[in-house]
Amino acid sequence: MPEIVGNAQLRADLQTMRRGNHLPHALLLHGERGCGKKLLAKWFAMLVLCEHPEQAPCGQCRACRLVQEDAHPDVMWAEHSGKRMGFTVDTVREIRREAAVLPNNGEMRVFLFADADGMSIQAQNALLKSVEEPPAHSCFVFTTETVGALLPTLLSRMTAKAVFPVSEGECVAALTRLSYPADDVQAAVSRFGGNIGRCIAYLSDEMQRKAAETAAALTAALAQVDEYTLLQLLTAAAADKDLLRRTLELLDMQIRDAAVFSLNGEFRRLGCDRAAAEALSARLSPRRAMRMHGAITEAFADLESNVGAVLTATALCAALSAQ
Numbered sequence: 001m002p003e004i005v006g007n008a009q010l011r012a013d014l015q016t017m018r019r020g021n022h023l024p025h026a027l028l029l030h031g032e033r034g035c036g037k038k039l040l041a042k043w044f045a046m047l048v049l050c051e052h053p054e055q056a057p058c059g060q061c062r063a064c065r066l067v068q069e070d071a072h073p074d075v076m077w078a079e080h081s082g083k084r085m086g087f088t089v090d091t092v093r094e095i096r097r098e099a100a101v102l103p104n105n106g107e108m109r110v111f112l113f114a115d116a117d118g119m120s121i122q123a124q125n126a127l128l129k130s131v132e133e134p135p136a137h138s139c140f141v142f143t144t145e146t147v148g149a150l151l152p153t154l155l156s157r158m159t160a161k162a163v164f165p166v167s168e169g170e171c172v173a174a175l176t177r178l179s180y181p182a183d184d185v186q187a188a189v190s191r192f193g194g195n196i197g198r199c200i201a202y203l204s205d206e207m208q209r210k211a212a213e214t215a216a217a218l219t220a221a222l223a224q225v226d227e228y229t230l231l232q233l234l235t236a237a238a239a240d241k242d243l244l245r246r247t248l249e250l251l252d253m254q255i256r257d258a259a260v261f262s263l264n265g266e267f268r269r270l271g272c273d274r275a276a277a278e279a280l281s282a283r284l285s286p287r288r289a290m291r292m293h294g295a296i297t298e299a300f301a302d303l304e305s306n307v308g309a310v311l312t313a314t315a316l317c318a319a320l321s322a323q
């Protein structure tokens with residue numbers, strides 16, 4: 001049984017629905033990256049297929065175990081493909097065909113579309129009918145970062161549930177149970193709060209850790225108008241395109257956090273350094289934040305179209321420094 005931490009109300013609601021035999025036929029789990037949506041989607045598949053409705057998901061029965069091992073014949077994850085790693089119309093058609101077929105083992109078939117943010121409009125339209133009038137034995141689960149990622153027509157036919165990061169205490173406990181050293185756990189949680197997925201990425205992936213440290217230092221350099229350090233950090237990250245991409249992804253979130261803070265005086269952080277984001281917010285008009293976000297988006301496009309990483313980093317430094 002995968003350990004699920006937090007989101008207790010969400011799970012209790014779905015379990016009540018299961019006992020009452022009225023689970024949604026289409027479920028959207030939305031929330032920031034790393035907060036456990038895919039794990040919850042799998043948990044939901046267990047809930048649907050578990051052989052003991054009263055205790056579902058029991059984690060013990062054959063159905064639960066097969067889902068857990070990604071081996072249940074009635075659970076199917078839609079395959080990502082293409083440049084944006086979305087779902088093609090062909091993939092959707094295949095799932096539609098599958099959805100019409102009766103279950104192999106149990107009473108239901110579960111189709112999962114993880115990270116559906118990049119799903120094309122055509123693919124969403126192709127899914128519409130299946131989600132609107134699903135075969136009685138099929139249900140669909142989607143995960144996205146935002147509710148707005150899906151077309152309103154598709155969204156209106158599903159039950160949407162928000163997934164949240166857990167408390168920092170719960171996160172520390174969960175990471176400690178995974179046997180990470182206490183000091184590292186503290187460092188991860190101070191960067192990413194109760195977002196367990198992001199903490200694990202930080203703890204288990206050297207490059208992700210480097211990206212987080214660099215993005216935090218870049219935010220501080222921007223707050224101090226230290227162009228020299230900014231350029232040094234960006235060119236160092238440009239030694240590896242992937243590192244630069246990851247760093248910029250986090251820097252973009254730092255700028256988002258700073259912008260939200262300057263508007264509201266509070267924020268639920270998405271970035272990796274709350275204090276640096278707060279410091280930057282003093283220098284950030286909404287217009288400048290938008291310009292910085294635009295400059296980062298442009299840098300991503302340059303990297304995509306094979307502009308050299310160092311050149312991209314230098315141009316970005318100039319754009320970010322412009323007041």
Ligand SMILES: [Zn+2]
Nearest residue numbers: 050058061064
């Ligand atoms: Zn079970």
